[in-house]
Amino acid sequence: MYAKCGCIETDRHTALEVFYETGDRDAASWTSLIYGLAVNGMSRRAMDLYYKMERVDVRSTFVSLLTACNHGGFVGEGRRVFYSMIQPKTEHYSCMIDLLCRAGCLDEAEELIDKMSDESGGALVHVYCSLLSATPRNYGNVELSERVAEKL
Structure with missing residues (x-):
C-alpha cells in the first residue's frame, strides 16, 4: 500500500520500513516493493533489491523487474532478466x-x-x-x- 501511494522513504510509515520489519517475506512482498520502487523512479534500487532476493515466486517478480528495466531504460539488464527465464509468459x-x-x-x-x-x-x-x-x-x-x- 505504501509503495503504491509513493511512500517509499518518508518521515512517517514507509514501504521500505514495513518490508524490512516483516520477518517472513514472501514473493508478494518482494515483488510489491520491487514494483513500487520501479514506478516511483527508483529503478536501480528495484534491480538491486531483486539481486538480494531469497526464495520467491519468480513469475510475478519478473514482470516487476522488466517494468523496472522499462522505466529505467535498462535494455541490457532487461535482456538478461528476460532470457534467464525458463518459460516466459x-x-x-x-x-x-x-x-x-x-x-x-x-x-x-x-x-x-x-x-x-x-x-x-x-x-x-x-x-x-x-x-x-x-x-x-x-x-x-x-x-x-x-x-x-x-x-x-
Whole structure:
C-alpha cells in the first residue's frame, strides 16, 4: 500500500520500513516493493533489491523487474532478466517488447514476437500493435511498419 501511494522513504510509515520489519517475506512482498520502487523512479534500487532476493515466486517478480528495466531504460539488464527465464509468459514478452520498442530495438522486438507463435491471437495482436505504434512515429521504419501491418 505504501509503495503504491509513493511512500517509499518518508518521515512517517514507509514501504521500505514495513518490508524490512516483516520477518517472513514472501514473493508478494518482494515483488510489491520491487514494483513500487520501479514506478516511483527508483529503478536501480528495484534491480538491486531483486539481486538480494531469497526464495520467491519468480513469475510475478519478473514482470516487476522488466517494468523496472522499462522505466529505467535498462535494455541490457532487461535482456538478461528476460532470457534467464525458463518459460516466459505473455506478460513477460509484452514487457520485454515494450522495453525494446522504447529503446529503438525494433528488429529485435519483431524477432521476439515471432518467437511467441504458441501464444493466443489476442496476445500477438497486442504486442504487434505496440511495435506498430513505435515504428513509424518514433523511428520512421516504414518497411517494418508495413510488415507488421500485414501480420496484423
